[in-house]
Amino acid sequence: MDIKILAIGSLDKKYLIMGCETFFERIKHYAKLEIIELKEVNNKNEQVKINDQTALVIKKLLDYSEYYKVLLSSQGQILTSEQIAAYIKEVKDFKKAKLLFIIGGSHGFNNNELLSKVNFQLSFGAITLPHKLCRLVLLEQIYRSFKIINNESYNK
Structure with a gap:
């Protein structure tokens, strides 16, 4: 399976x-994984920043037309870990085994522009997560999903 994470910004905190x-x-023991970092747009006007970052991601998505695209969004569907695992397994088994997760920047995206370009929206709940922490949570859930898919124990 080929998994890519398209993220706005780079990590700057050691933890x-x-x-x-x-x-x-x-x-890496379960899938080929790559993290693609796009530079965060630097503009004081929040709406311009959101629109520019959305356009940047839409342009980058052209490189991944064969991938099943999942946008992490507060408006997305909330799934349990087991449901996320089932979703990943479905993509692995039936959708060319190519999965692209998209994580926005600190101000998010213009969803009106982006929604038609993705296959699914996923939310990690009603809480607000900083976008950089969201990457860590996503990676943990991907790892947990493979443990579930392979019926392996997970040390909690």
Whole structure:
């Protein structure tokens, strides 16, 4: 399986870098994984920043037309870990085994522009997560999903 994470911005906190590296190494036993970081647009006008970052992601999505695209969004569907695992397994088994997760920047995206370009919206709940922490949570859930799919124990 080929999984890519398209993320706005790079990690700058040591604890996030270490956590992401840990799960990245664990996931490599189950799937090919790549994190693509797009530079965060630097503009004081929030709406311009959102629109520019949305356009940047839409342009980048052209490189991944054969991938099943999942947008992490507060308006997305909330799934349990077991449901996320089932979703990943379905993509692995029936949708060319190519999966692209999209994580926005600190101000998010213009969803009106982006929604028609993705296959699914996923939410990690009603809480607000910083976008950089969201990457760590996503990696943990991907790793947990592979443990569930393979009926392996997961040390909690």
